[in-house]
Amino acid sequence: MLQTISKPTELVLPDTERLSLAQTLDCGQSFRWTFQNDGTWIGVVGKRVLWVKEEKGKLLAGCLSRAETDGEMEPFLREYFDLDTDYQKIQRLCGSNPVLKEAAAFAGGIHILRQEPWEALCTFILSQNNNIKRITGLVERLCENFGEPILTIDGRKYFSFPTAEVLASQTEEGLAPVRCGFRAKYVLDAAKKVSSGKIDLDALREIPTQEAMDILMGIKGVGPKVAQCALLFGMHKLDCLPRDVWIGRAMDRLFPEGFPQEVLPIAGVAQQYLFHYVRCYPEILEDEK
DNA sequence: ATCCAGGTTGTCC
DNA sequence: GGACAACATGGA
Numbered sequence: 001m002l003q004t005i006s007k008p009t010e011l012v013l014p015d016t017e018r019l020s021l022a023q024t025l026d027c028g029q030s031f032r033w034t035f036q037n038d039g040t041w042i043g044v045v046g047k048r049v050l051w052v053k054e055e056k057g058k059l060l061a062g063c064l065s066r067a068e069t070d071g072e073m074e075p076f077l078r079e080y081f082d083l084d085t086d087y088q089k090i091q092r093l094c095g096s097n098p099v100l101k102e103a104a105a106f107a108g109g110i111h112i113l114r115q116e117p118w119e120a121l122c123t124f125i126l127s128q129n130n131n132i133k134r135i136t137g138l139v140e141r142l143c144e145n146f147g148e149p150i151l152t153i154d155g156r157k158y159f160s161f162p163t164a165e166v167l168a169s170q171t172e173e174g175l176a177p178v179r180c181g182f183r184a185k186y187v188l189d190a191a192k193k194v195s196s197g198k199i200d201l202d203a204l205r206e207i208p209t210q211e212a213m214d215i216l217m218g219i220k221g222v223g224p225k226v227a228q229c230a231l232l233f234g235m236h237k238l239d240c241l242p243r244d245v246w247i248g249r250a251m252d253r254l255f256p257e258g259f260p261q262e263v264l265p266i267a268g269v270a271q272q273y274l275f276h277y278v279r280c281y282p283e284i285l286e287d288e289k
Numbered sequence: 290a291t292c293c294a295g296g297t298t299g300t301c302c
Numbered sequence: 303g304g305a306c307a308a309c310a311t312g313g314a
Binding site: 124223 | 293295296297298
């Protein structure tokens with residue numbers, strides 16, 4: 001077992017809780033977690049390198065990078081894994097439509113993580129016109145080159161996500177090792193606007209989704225899809241419905257009139273169920289007849 | 290080799 | 303307003 005500096009934290013989940021780490025950490029919302037062959041996940045959240053694991057009705061976790069005082073980890077985990085949101089209720093809302101009901105039954109272990117706003121914005125800028133495997137590589141190289149080294153396990157180094165300030169001090173040529181192509185200038189524009197305070201990401205949490213989107217779309221390379229991903233995954237705005245190629249196809253085919261009214265406030269979660277569902281069963285979107 | 294990927298931009302009408 | 307190529311990179 002990995003050496004956790006402090007005693008591992010055990011969180012007992014209610015029996016109604018369907019949290020699945022595999023679904024949550026591998027559904028394309030975060031690109032910073034890797035599955036280990038001992039059944040744990042390792043990822044970097046802020047300054048912490050964490051391991052997490054699920055065990056019948058429990059979430060087990062530990063911090064590998066620093067000592068945690070008693071009682072520090074639990075609220076942190078509850079927050080990051082969004083354990084205080086009522087996902088049972090969300091799945092009930094999805095039940096009003098047969099397709100969403102099916103998607104929710106299949107992917108109901110997904111929680112929307114509460115990631116750092118800057119990290120979410122930056123990674124989804126990198127995500128555009130790109131596939132998940134390569135996005136993961138870009139994020140990794142971004143962190144290796146511009147993040148802070150936190151610790152090394154089994155020869156693998158873990159880095160924090162670079163701050164907007166550090167990236168704002170770079171140039172397009174400086175970002176070359178990331179190999180993110182035309183997205184480099186977009187990352188720089190975002191980093192400059194965020195680090196200068198021209199855009200205050202925390203303030204966006206408090207204002208209506210559409211206004212927040214308009215502000216984010218003032219960044220070069222941020223259109224509606226990236227803005228909605230930043231808001232959904234970085235600011236927990238569950239009404240955001242980012243439309244990528246997968247969701248676009250699924251919506252056209254399965255919801256030509258859009259989602260049902262009652263789902264709209266949690267459309268982002270429904271969208272994520274659907275995303276995971278159609279990625280696992282792409283034949284759903286094939287032409288019948 | 291051509292197509293595509295959790296899109297956006299610039300340009301043309 | 304909508305349509306459409308171009309944009310870097312790498313895997314299928």
